[in-house]
Amino acid sequence: MQSTGRWAANAFFCECSDPRCDRTVTATIQEYESVRERPTHFLVAANHENPEVECMISETERFAVVETLAGEASKVALRTDPRSLYEPEAN
Numbered sequence: 001m002q003s004t005g006r007w008a009a010n011a012f013f014c015e016c017s018d019p020r021c022d023r024t025v026t027a028t029i030q031e032y033e034s035v036r037e038r039p040t041h042f043l044v045a046a047n048h049e050n051p052e053v054e055c056m057i058s059e060t061e062r063f064a065v066v067e068t069l070a071g072e073a074s075k076v077a078l079r080t081d082p083r084s085l086y087e088p089e090a091n
């Protein structure tokens with residue numbers, strides 16, 4: 001991977017609807033942050049969008065940005081409140 005010196009490329013995990021997906025996506029911090037500004041927007045590898053549950057927002061040669069549709073609200077909840085995944089017993 002080459003660095004242009006103007007921006008740093010980072011690898012992020014694909015956030016598509018396939019829980020077994022282990023692809024990584026190359027994007028800059030700025031690109032990733034702009035996607036995550038909206039809790040319903042996700043960064044996925046090119047061609048990993050699922051039109052049944054996601055709406056394509058934008059696409060580049062490196063990745064796609066999708067917005068989850070209403071039925072995938074649980075996916076958004078997982079990101080915004082990770083503590084709800086597991087609450088240890090108090091004792």
Ligand SMILES: [Zn+2]
Pocket residue numbers: 014015016017018021022023044045048
């Ligand atoms: Zn994927």
